[in-house]
Amino acid sequence: MNFPSKLIENAVNEISRLPGIGKKTALRLVLHLLKQKENTTIELADSLIALRTKVRYCQVCHNVAEGEICDICKSHRRDKSIICVVEDLPDVMAIENTGQFQGLYHILGGVISPIQGVGPDDLKIESLIKRVFESQSSGEAVQEVILALPATMEGDTTAFFITRRLKETGIKVSTIARGIPVGGELEYTDEVTLGRSILTRVNYSLD
Structure with missing residues (x-):
């Protein structure tokens, strides 16, 4: 992929490191940001920096x-x-x-x-x-x-x-319970899930 600028190439390479984003998608995102107001990109960059520098993890539950x-x-x-x-x-x-x-x-x-x-x-x-x-x-x-x-x-x-x-x-x-999802058809359910559903069956209530 040829780039008109090294700056664009660097941005595409960094964004494409994100999961599920390839070079073409990264390029579209970079070109989109270029068309936006400068403050839009700056705010995005600032929020990402704050994410990495200010977010901590709970000492109790690790959330x-x-x-x-x-x-x-x-x-x-x-x-x-x-x-x-x-x-x-x-x-x-x-x-x-x-x-x-x-x-x-x-x-x-x-x-x-x-x-x-x-x-x-x-x-x-x-x-x-x-x-x-x-x-x-x-x-x-x-x-x-x-x-x-x-x-x-x-x-x-x-x-x-x-x-x-x-x-x-x-x-x-x-x-947590494991079994057939709501709206699921038995014929399309795998054997392990179906087996678990039968073993962990619950009483049917009319209430």
Whole structure:
């Protein structure tokens, strides 16, 4: 790809490093920015710089925060007896958008994957265990840990490891339901998902 300017080439190369953006898409974005007012590009650049220099991670749950503790952990409206364990930040955002969960979170930063060289020590598992143990000596003891991890071999391995570590605490450990999505047809559902749906069936209620 030939560029009319080294400045444009440099900008395209940097933007194309982002996931899902190729050189052609990056070029369109660069040319679009060139057509905008100068302040538009400056504001974009400033927001990205602030993102990298000012955003911090919660010392409790490892969520994105602007201070030492995130807004969810600080909120008095959240149920501190329930912790939902997730793989990463997008999972928190997805669950929050449902409006159905009012507990706290714990972000692991990934899942156990020996193939990719990711072990338990590379994740925020120990801080979760410590968090649960410390809560038992306070007035806001954790009573349930919900494992909202991917329905993959890596996710199941991580869930098994965490469950084993939490066994001695005696608290309830649960996982999110896995099964047929709303609007899904049985004939198009894979056998593993269909099998899980049957094993984890629930009572049918007319209420």
